[in-house]
Amino acid sequence: MKEGSLDAPVRHNVLWQEEEFYDEEKLDEELRRVFDICHGCRRCFNLCDSFPKLFDLIDESDSGELDSVESADFKPIVDACTLCDMCFLTKCPYVPPHEFNLDFPHLMLRYRAIEFKKGEIGLTTKELTKTDRNGKLLGAVSPLANWASDTSNSLTRGALEMTTKVHREAALPKFHKNSFVSLTEKHKPDVNEDAPAFGRKAVIYATCFVNYNNPDIGNSALSVLALNGVDTQVAYPSCCGMPQLEHGNIEEVAAAAKKVAAELKTFIDEGRDIIALTPSCALMLKFEWPLIVPDDADVKALAASTYDIDEYVVDIAKKEGLTPGLKPLDGNVALHQACHSRAQNFGQKSAEMLNFIPDLSLNVIERCSGHGGSWGMMKDNFKTAIKVGKPAARQASKASPKYVVSGCPLAGEHILQGIDFLGNSDKRPKSANHPIEILAKAYNL
Numbered sequence: 216m217k218e219g220s221l222d223a224p225v226r227h228n229v230l231w232q233e234e235e236f237y238d239e240e241k242l243d244e245e246l247r248r249v250f251d252i253c254h255g256c257r258r259c260f261n262l263c264d265s266f267p268k269l270f271d272l273i274d275e276s277d278s279g280e281l282d283s284v285e286s287a288d289f290k291p292i293v294d295a296c297t298l299c300d301m302c303f304l305t306k307c308p309y310v311p312p313h314e315f316n317l318d319f320p321h322l323m324l325r326y327r328a329i330e331f332k333k334g335e336i337g338l339t340t341k342e343l344t345k346t347d348r349n350g351k352l353l354g355a356v357s358p359l360a361n362w363a364s365d366t367s368n369s370l371t372r373g374a375l376e377m378t379t380k381v382h383r384e385a386a387l388p389k390f391h392k393n394s395f396v397s398l399t400e401k402h403k404p405d406v407n408e409d410a411p412a413f414g415r416k417a418v419i420y421a422t423c424f425v426n427y428n429n430p431d432i433g434n435s436a437l438s439v440l441a442l443n444g445v446d447t448q449v450a451y452p453s454c455c456g457m458p459q460l461e462h463g464n465i466e467e468v469a470a471a472a473k474k475v476a477a478e479l480k481t482f483i484d485e486g487r488d489i490i491a492l493t494p495s496c497a498l499m500l501k502f503e504w505p506l507i508v509p510d511d512a513d514v515k516a517l518a519a520s521t522y523d524i525d526e527y528v529v530d531i532a533k534k535e536g537l538t539p540g541l542k543p544l545d546g547n548v549a550l551h552q553a554c555h556s557r558a559q560n561f562g563q564k565s566a567e568m569l570n571f572i573p574d575l576s577l578n579v580i581e582r583c584s585g586h587g588g589s590w591g592m593m594k595d596n597f598k599t600a601i602k603v604g605k606p607a608a609r610q611a612s613k614a615s616p617k618y619v620v621s622g623c624p625l626a627g628e629h630i631l632q633g634i635d636f637l638g639n640s641d642k643r644p645k646s647a648n649h650p651i652e653i654l655a656k657a658y659n660l
Contacts, residue, residue, distance in 0.1 A: 222312050222313070224303060224304060224310040224311065225310075225311040225312050226303075226311065226318065226321070226502070226506055227311060227316075227318070227321075227506070228506050228507075228509045229321060229324070229325075229465065229506050229507050231328060231465040231466075231469075231507065236325060236328070237328070237329050237332055239329060242325060242326060242329060243286050245322060245325075246286070246289055246322065246326070247281060247286075249317055249319060249322055250269060250273075250281055250289075250292075251281045252309060252315055252317060253266065253269060253270075253317075253319070254269070254270065254273050254280075254281060256307075256308070256309070257270060258306045258307065258308070259302045259306045259307065259319075262299075262301050262302055262306060262583065263295060263296065263297060263299065263301075263302075263583060263587075263603055264295040264599050264602075264603055265292050265293075265295040265296045265319075265323075266302075268291050268292045268295055269292045272284055272288055272291075272292070289326075293323050293326045293327065294595075295596075295599070296319070296320060296323040297461075297586075297587025297588065297590045297591075298320050298323065298324065298460065298461060298587075298588075299320070299554040299555065299558065299583060299587060300320050300498075300554065300555070300558035301554050301557065301558070301583065302319050302320065303317075303318060303319060303320055303558075304557065304558055304560060305557065307319065324460070324463060324465075326463075327461075327462060327463030328463035328464075328465050329463070330463055331462060331463035331464050331465075332463075336462050336463065336464075339378070339379055339380060340380075340462060341462070341464075343379060343381075343458075343589060344458035344459050344461075344462060344464070344589070346423040346424075346427070346454045346458055347423060347453055347454050349427075350390065350394070350423055350426065350427030350428070351427070353390040353427075354390045354391055354392055354393075354394060354427055355392070357389070357390040357391055357392045360390050361389045361390060363375070364387045364389075366383070366384055366385070366386060366387075369383070372384075376594055380593055380594045380595070381592050381593060381594065382592060382593060382594045382596075382597035382598075383594075384597060384632075385591065385592040385593075385597045385632075386628045386629070386631075386632055387592065388424065388428035388429070388624070388625070388628075389428060389429075390427060390428060391427065391428065391429075391430055393430070394421075394426045394427055394430065395421050395425050395426045395427075395430035395433040395434070395449070395451075396421055396426055396449055396450075396451050398430055398433075398434070399433070399437065399449045403437060403441070403447075403449075404437055404438050404441035404442070405441060406441050406444060406445070406446050406447075407441060407442050407443065407444050407538060408444065409444075409538075410442065410443045410444025410445075410535075410538045411443075411444065411531075411535040411536040411537070411538065412443050412444040412445060412531045412534075412535040412536070412537075412538075413444030414444065415443075415444060415445045415446070415488070415531070415535075416445070416446045416447075416485065416486055416487045416488070417440065417445050417446070417447045417448075417487050417488040417489070417490050417527070418447065418448045418449065418450050418479065418482040418487045418488075418489055418490070419433065419436060419437065419440075419447055419448070419449045419450070419490050419492060419524075420450060420451065420475075420479065420489055420490065420491045420492070420496065420500070420521075421433060421449055421450070421451035421492065422451075422454075422455065422491060422492050422493045422496040423451075423454040423455075424492075424493055424624060424625075425492045425493065426451050428624075429624055429649075431652060432492055432493075432624065432649045432651060432652060433449070433492060435649070435651045435652045435654070435655035435660065436490070436492055436524050436651045436655075437449070438655050438658075438660040439528065439651060439654055439655050439658060439660065440490075442538050442540075442658060442660065443528075443531055443537060443538045444535075444538070445531075447490075448482065448487070450478065450479060450482065452474055452475045452478040452479070453471055453474055453475060454471060455471060455475065455491075455495070455496045455499040455500065455504075456468035456470075456471035456472065456499060457495050457496065457499050457588065458588065458589060459471070460499070460503065461588055461589065461590065465507060468499075468503070468504075468507055469507050469508050472499075472504040472507060472508050472511070472514050473508060473511055473513070473514065475500075475517070476504070476511065476513035476514045476516070476517040477513050479513075479517055480513045480516065480517070483516055483517065483520050487520075488520055488521075488522055488527065489517060489520045489521045489522065490521075490522050490523075490524050490527050491521060491522070491523060491524065492524050492649075492651075493622065493623060493624065494523055494553045494554075494555035494556040494558075494559065494622045494623055495555045495588065495623065497521060497522070497523040497526075497555070497559060498555045498558055498559055500517055500518060500521045501518050501521045501559060502518070502558075502559070504517070504518065505518045523556065523559060523561070523564060523622070524651050525556070525564040525565045525567075525568045525622060525650050525651065526559075526561055526564045528568050528651070528654065529564050529567045529568050532568075532571060537571060540658055540659075541571060541572050541573060541654075541657045541658055542572075542573065542657055542658075542659065543572065543573050543574040543575070543657075544572060544575060544617070544618070544653070544656065544657055545617065546576075546616070546617020546618060547575075547576035547577070547578065547614060547615075547616050547617055547618070548569060548575065548576065548577050548578065548616055548617070548618045548620055548653060549578045549580060549610070549611040549614040549616035549618070549619050549620065550565055550566055550569060550577055550578065550579050550580065550620045550621070550650070551580045551582075551584060551607060551611070551619070551620065551621035551623075551626055551627060551630055552565060552566070552579060552580065552581045552621075552622075553565075553584075553621050553622040553623035553626050554583055554584075554623075554626075555622075555623060556622045556623070557581070563579065565620070565622050565650040566579050568650055568651075568654060569620070569650055569653060569654065571654070572653070572654065572657040578610070578611075578614040578616065580607050580610045580611060580630075582604075582606045582607040582610065583603055583604060583607065584604045584607050584621065584623070584625075584626035584627075584629045584630050584633075585599075585600040585601060585602070585603035585604025585605070585607070585629060585633070586600055586604065586623070586625050586626050586629035587600065588625065591604075591625075591629060600629065601629075601632065601633055601636050604629055604630060604633045605633060605636075605637070607630055607633065608630050608632075608633025608634045608636070608637055609633075609637060611630050611633075611634060611643070612634045612637055612639040612642045612643065615642045616642075616643075616644065617644060618644060618648055618653060619631055619634075619643060619644055619647045619648070620647065620648050620649070620650055620652075620653055621647060621649070621650075622649060622650055624647065624649060627647025627648065627649075628646070628647050630647065631643050631644075631646070631647055
């Protein structure tokens with residue numbers, strides 16, 4: 216038996232359709248097996264709040280070991296996991312192919328899937344995960360929705376906290392009347408036929424966040440790709456299902472995977488690359504979906520054809536070369552490497568891409584923002600999310616950046632809030648940016 220492993224991590228399929236997956240006794244056995252190994256290792260003590268909760272629970276038990284801990288006390292550990300995958304990819308020496316076979320995030324997913332099957336996920340939580348419906352409805356009344364959700368609106372945010380359990384101080388995404396998809400139907404930039412990469416064809420998978428909450432990211436991506444000769448179309452069949460995955464609704468994720476993969480297959484057959492604009496969605500298409508619906512040929516083809524937007528631009532730069540014209544920025548950049556970018560295991564593509572900008576002063580932050588998708592917005596989690604993200608916020612604040620940048624838009628805004636909580640509001644920009652927006656700015660697009 217090896218103490219650790221130097222082999223590349225391997226993930227097993229999520230066996231959510233097997234009866235044993237929902238067997239609570241077997242789940243408890245596996246939780247105790249994994250928790251006992253984690254207790255003896257403790258390399259993940261500073262990653263998120265799950266591991267401190269686990270270690271404190273054991274240390275404060277009668278025996279100081281797992282045998283005197285009640286299984287009912289495991290739930291706070293599960294609830295603190297954001298499925299960021301950092302323990303699996305960056306810390307744990309016992310992930311497959313090691314014989315200990317640890318996959319902490321997917322074990323937490325299994326726990327939540329059992330909770331979901333038992334009807335223990337609240338109605339409000341389920342409704343909040345319906346991003347497509349919510350995006351369309353709130354986009355139609357965007358001025359009112361954005362006014363009501365502003366953190367300065369104490370009246371409405373108090374009511375929102377009571378009804379939805381979203382913390383009144385948590386910054387929430389804004390909604391737009393015109394979705395990214397609808398905007399591209401009216402206008403798209405002309406493709407630069409003189410670009411070194413002219414001849415490439417791609418389709419942008421818009422993602423629910425860009426489509427409803429931040430079309431500027433999509434517009435920047437389209438402009439950069441067009442300038443670099445990429446004939447790009449835009450498609451958005453539906454949300455990738457990450458919000459449902461967070462709460463254990465794996466069946467809904469599988470349905471989304473099959474739907475989106477089937478609709479994007481036409482583009483793949485045309486020879487187009489698939490580009491996701493946010494790292495969480497890229498992670499779902501490339502890695503999570505093939506583990507949830509492993510026998511679906513369309514899902515496999517989609518996974519093999521998908522790029523994160525920053526990854527794609529770097530690929531152009533290395534293979535054909537970028538179109539000339541990048542100019543220095545008017546200030547420095549604090550770049551947060553989003554956890555779901557790191558989880559794709561392709562290196563620091565955001566940093567690589569931004570370093571194409573001449574004379575760039577770049578500060579790279581490789582710490583969790585603490586946000587964790589919708590997790591960090593909730594009343595029970597927001598203060599913990601700020602605490603977990605404090606190291607990232609401190610690093611960003613120390614850089615006094617002109618631009619705070621993250622491939623995860625929610626993480627970027629959360630870091631800004633973290634800077635505010637540090638009392639350093641004078642050392643932060645008004646808003647955060649996606650890396651592709653910064654590249655577009657350097658191109659003067």
